[in-house]
Amino acid sequence: MGCSLEKDSIDxxxxxxxxxxxxxxxxxxxxxxxxxxLGGIEGKDLVAVVETDMCGVDAIQFLTGCTFxxxxxxxxDYGKMAFSxxxxxxxxxFRILLRSDVSGDLGSELRGLMKKAEDGTISEKERxxxxxxxxxxxxxxxxxxxxxxxxxxxxxSAAPKPARILQSLRCEACGEMAxxxxxxxFGGKTLCLPCFEKVEQKV
Numbered sequence: 001m002g003c004s005l006e007k008d009s010i011d012x013x014x015x016x017x018x019x020x021x022x023x024x025x026x027x028x029x030x031x032x033x034x035x036x037x038l039g040g041i042e043g044k045d046l047v048a049v050v051e052t053d054m055c056g057v058d059a060i061q062f063l064t065g066c067t068f069x070x071x072x073x074x075x076x077d078y079g080k081m082a083f084s085x086x087x088x089x090x091x092x093x094f095r096i097l098l099r100s101d102v103s104g105d106l107g108s109e110l111r112g113l114m115k116k117a118e119d120g121t122i123s124e125k126e127r128x129x130x131x132x133x134x135x136x137x138x139x140x141x142x143x144x145x146x147x148x149x150x151x152x153x154x155x156x157s158a159a160p161k162p163a164r165i166l167q168s169l170r171c172e173a174c175g176e177m178a179x180x181x182x183x184x185x186f187g188g189k190t191l192c193l194p195c196f197e198k199v200e201q202k203v
Contacts, residue, residue: 002143005032009063017058022134025141026081026098026149027056031063033146034085037094045089047160051078071163086159093155102149106137171195 003010005028013028014020038046048066050057053075060066060083066073086093103110110133116122117130141149168177173195184196191199 001145003029003032004036005063013059013062016062017055020138021055022103022137022141023055024059025056025138026054027059027083028063029141029144029146029149030056030083030096031060033096033150033152034060034064034083036146037152038085038087038092045087047072047074047086047088047093049074049076049084049086049160051076051080051082051084053077054081056081056083072160074160084155086155088159088162091159093159094152095155096150096152099149099151102144103137103140106133106140109133110137173199 010028014024017024034046034048046064046066048060048064050060050073057073057075061073064085068075081098082095084093084095110130113122113126113130113133116126167180169180169183169190170177171183171192172189173191176192178192182193183190184193184200185191186196186199
């Protein structure tokens with residue numbers, strides 16, 4: 001069975017992101033799975049932890065309402081096509097990982113052509129094939145069963161705690177205010193992260 005979300009919601013997600021692409025569809029399907037497993041929970045109790053910064057994160061933001069500003073969208077820069085969703089109220093959650101073979105031959109061919117496009121070795125005859133493959137891959141992702149698309153496991157950790165309001169401290173190098181948890185002590189001074197990185201040389 002393909003995607004169960006309403007076409008209007010999908011169209012608005014595409015408009016929010018700015019274009020349609022396979023990566024966005026991955027996020028759409030991930031959000032759909034979150035709704036199915038957590039019963040459509042929304043608001044502050046729903047938390048999304050994303051292990052990538054790719055296009056699909058925009059779909060998760062738009063469809064679930066999880067945002068950085070509310071503290072219920074958390075980015076972990078692992079470079080993995082994986083997403084965890086939590087219900088804080090029930091202290092439950094799960095993690096999903098895109099199956100590595102889900103794109104099949106379409107994905108292999110598309111990656112090869114994209115590499116050639118980046119290298120400047122792609123021919124004018126090959127270039128239109130990129131868009132054709134992107135559209136075919138989008139259709140594939142939209143029509144797969146969720147179980148065929150993702151590996152679902154229990155959440156790796158407990159539900160993240162709600163965002164806290166912390167004290168801001170003045171950096172003794174640049175004079176700018178920074179959140180206390182994002183400062184470091186070095187040489188007896190309180191420094192913001194950029195100033196700390198300038199003086200703390202490991203090599």
